[in-house]
Amino acid sequence: MRVRFKSSYDDDINLFEDRWHLLQFGLLLAAAVVAPWLLGSYYLGELTSVLIWALAGLGLMLITGHTGQVSLGHAAFMAIGAFTNLALMLRGWNFFPALIASALVSGVIGAIIARPILRMSGIYLAIATLALSIIIEDVAIMAAPITGGVSGLFAPTIELFGVQADRYGDPAMFYYLCLALLVLVTLAYLNLLRSPTGRSFLAVRDSEVSARALGVNVARAKTLAFSLSCAITGLAGAMYAHLVQAVNYESFLVLISITLLLQVVIGGLGSIHGAFFGAIVVVMLPQLIAITRDLLNNSFGISMASYPGMDTAVFALIILLMVIYEPRGIYGIWIKVRTWLELFPLYRKGMFRRSRTYLKTERMR
């Protein structure tokens, strides 16, 4: 059992708790850097996809996990980021300015939308964002000069300082590009969370009334969180567009919004780990099911091919069990396992018991 001895106030907000913690993340980063040499091009593509979904998950995590505002419409902001990036690059912009522009545009649109929308709370917010996600599908068709209408846009080649970093031209470079972006955003996210602004987001999540009493400008905190969240999701959308190479109105259906929310829930709301765990599940689950299906087919002769949509159903079943038995998601399980290991002989069963809660109406707040 490790005992941490805190000797200064900084110990509470340091990015890494101690050397051991730093070493763990260093090893993880090293593993991510050498991955292109170890994996085949197919699995490298899958890993890139995990990175991009983790980035999108981080965006949603900021507003849903850390500010407590449920958004069912983040695919809309992925779409805005993707179309901005591609449209600018097709007009001759370089990759990086276009990427920054896509984050800015999504962030600004997010901020404009946030003000009226965030006056609602709870379920109404989820519905309003859901509507947004549906509206954007048709807007993507109607705004043909920018989005290419029904046929959509094709991603141009990414050139970085004379090096091609394309999905198909050089998958390893594209992977590093995504990795670098994700590491940067994660560090910025961590820093945000330990700043007063980030703390005010957490306060708004835990209790709006108390946050207001402590002097937090709730409307401003929510708007800022929503805007930042949209900006991060916009970045993810731009990278996603380069991953799949072609986007149109069908690339960002409302189902993507729902999947994204399920992703952060399955990973664990309110934790940065959660966004990553969720992305791994979302990307790897279809692979796992395909492998299981082949195995069943070859060794037992059970054919599952007659049931389309199997992977969505399994995904839904996992969500169902997760919400009922482990509301903190995979991160919750991770914490339990870690605590069990750290306290080895001393772990008690009731340590993580949920307290009993009773629902009160939201109609009279």
Added chain:
Amino acid sequence: MDILQLLVSGIANGCIYGLLALGFVLIYKASEAVNFAQGDMLMLGAFLGIAFINTGNADLPFLIGLTLSALVMGIFGYLLDRFVLRGIFGQPQFAMVILTIALGFLIRFAAGAIWGHDPVSLQTPFAGRTLELGSLIVPVVDAVIILATVALTTTLYFFFAHTRLGVAMQASSQNQMAAYYMGIPVKRVNSIVWALSGVVAAIAGVLFAAKGAVEPSVGLLFGIKAFAAAVIGGLGSLPGALAGGLLVGIVEPFAARYLPAGSSQIAPYVLMLLVLILRPGGLFAQISQKKV
């Protein structure tokens, strides 16, 4: 005359949205939860109706098939709450949203595995028949839908306002613990509400199938649209749900007719966003803000 004809078909469509919205409102009124699987329950009810009524299936008379379908869906709703949703009893609303979304996926998958993915429609005794009121031509299906909706809404309204069970339902949504203290079996009341909403979904589903074809994925978008209707009316108000449903139903054909292409798809949602921004809480709002 043209406008009147559009209006009638809009009202009939709106009634189905309204019926589905009633299902949302029932559950919201009684447990302050939102059931994102309501559209999929409608789809399930419709398929059950088809299984009971169509020739080549069970071949029962329309009314008996409708009753059976409503009964099965009622039991389904009760068991769903008893064995699945009770696991998160008392947890925040958000958990329920996620849980019902997942349930919707599962119901869709099950329906697809049982009935396949081809659209099917219901055979009804009044298919293809029309009523002529002056120069206005009303399909009998539309008239049946409108009458059924009005009857159901009125019944439910009086049920909530004037029966012991209805009042108990409202109490348990406002404050679960206080309802417990007053001797209301909150958990059982919840299950009954889910059964009731299953019945409403089945009726809406059968009427929907009488008007057009159903396939397993019809629930998602239809559910969201009905949801928009419930929100426009103000979640938690039964007449509001009907009003919202009618508004959505009427706006759609008119937008398709008089506005540029594509706008009829988004018109209901734009309408909902406008209502939410101008009057958060819907037209028949029940929210009051506490000042700090």
